[in-house]
Amino acid sequence: MGLVIGITGGIGSGKSAVTRRFEQKGIAVVDADLAARVVVEPGGPALAAIADHFGDDILQADGSLDRAALRQKVFADDSERRWLEQLTHPLIGQEIADQLRAATSPYAILASPLLLETSQRQLADLVVVVDVPEEVQLQRTMARDDNDEAQVRRIMAAQMQRQERLEQADIVIDNSRSLAELDLVVTELHKEFLARAELGASQ
Numbered sequence: 346m347g348l349v350i351g352i353t354g355g356i357g358s359g360k361s362a363v364t365r366r367f368e369q370k371g372i373a374v375v376d377a378d379l380a381a382r383v384v385v386e387p388g389g390p391a392l393a394a395i396a397d398h399f400g401d402d403i404l405q406a407d408g409s410l411d412r413a414a415l416r417q418k419v420f421a422d423d424s425e426r427r428w429l430e431q432l433t434h435p436l437i438g439q440e441i442a443d444q445l446r447a448a449t450s451p452y453a454i455l456a457s458p459l460l461l462e463t464s465q466r467q468l469a470d471l472v473v474v475v476d477v478p479e480e481v482q483l484q485r486t487m488a489r490d491d492n493d494e495a496q497v498r499r500i501m502a503a504q505m506q507r508q509e510r511l512e513q514a515d516i517v518i519d520n521s522r523s524l525a526e527l528d529l530v531v532t533e534l535h536k537e538f539l540a541r542a543e544l545g546a547s548q
C-alpha cells in the first residue's frame with residue numbers, strides 16, 4: 346500500500362464534498378460509508394445476523410436492509426449501536442483494506458466518519474479533518490437528509506467531539522466557506538500529497 350490520506354469529520358462536515366474533488370483529480374477514494382453498505386448486502390452473513398438480532402422488520406420486502414429503520418434503532422440506543430458496530434466494523438475494516446490495496450493512483454484517500462474512533466486509523470499515514478462549526482454541520486445535514494434535528498444531534502453525539510477530533514488532526518480543512526474556496530484548498534493539498542507520495546516512493 347502506498348501513501349494513504351485519511352479524511353474524517355462529523356456527519357455533514359463535507360467529507361464527500363472534499364473527496365469528490367480529489368476523485369476529479371484521478372485519486373482513488375475508499376469511502377467507509379460505502380464499504381459499510383457492501384458488508385450488509387443481501388445474502389451475506391452480516392445481514393442475516395442483523396435480522397436475527399433486530400427482527401425481520403429491519404428488512405425491506407426485497408430482503409435488503411431497511412437503513413432508515415435500523416438508523417432509528419441504533420441511534421436511539423447506544424448498546425444496540427455498539428452491538429451493530431462489533432459485528433460490522435471488523436468486516437468494514439477488511440473491505441476498506443482490500444479496496445486500498447487495489448488502488449493504483451499516486452496516493453489514495455480513505456474517507457471515514459469514524460476514522461479516529463476505530464482501527465481504521467492505522468490504515469492512514471496522515472489525518473485530515475474536515476471541520477465546520479456544529480450549527481453548520483446540523484443545518485447542512487438537515488438540508489441534505491430527511492433526518493430531523495433531534496436525530497442528527499443523536500448521531501453527532503455518537504461521534505467524537507469536535508475539539509477532540511481537531512486535536513488529532515495533522516491537517517484541518519475549514520469547510521465553513523464556499524465550495525469555490527474548497528476547490529482551491531483541495532488543489533493545494535493535492536500538490537502537497539503528490540510531493541509526499543513521490544518522496545515516499547523514492548525512499
Ligand SMILES: CC(C)(COP(=O)(O)OP(=O)(O)OC[C@H]1O[C@@H](n2cnc3c(N)ncnc32)[C@H](O)[C@@H]1O)[C@@H](O)C(=O)NCCC(=O)NCCS
Binds near residue numbers: 426433
Ligand atoms: C445505521 C445505518 C444502517 C444507517 O444507514 P444510513 O443509510 O441512514 O446512513 P449512512 O450509512 O449513509 O451513514 C450516514 C452518516 O451517519 C453517521 N454514522 C453511521 N454509522 C455511525 C456510527 N456507528 N456511529 C456514529 N456515526 C455513524 C456517519 O456520519 C455517516 O456518514 C448505517 O449507518 C450503518 O450500518 N452504521 C453502522 C456501520 C458504521 O459504523 N458505519 C460508519 C462508517 S465505518
Ligand SMILES: Nc1ncnc2c1ncn2[C@@H]1O[C@H](COP(=O)(O)OP(=O)(O)OP(=O)(O)O)[C@@H](O)[C@H]1O
Binds near residue numbers: 355359363489
Ligand atoms: N462549503 C460548502 N458550502 C455549502 N454547502 C456545502 C459545503 N460543503 C458541503 N456542503 C453541503 O453540505 C452537505 C453535507 O456535505 P457532505 O455530504 O459532503 O458531508 P459528509 O461529511 O460527507 O457527510 P456524512 O458524514 O453524512 O457522509 C451536502 O449537501 C453538501 O453538498
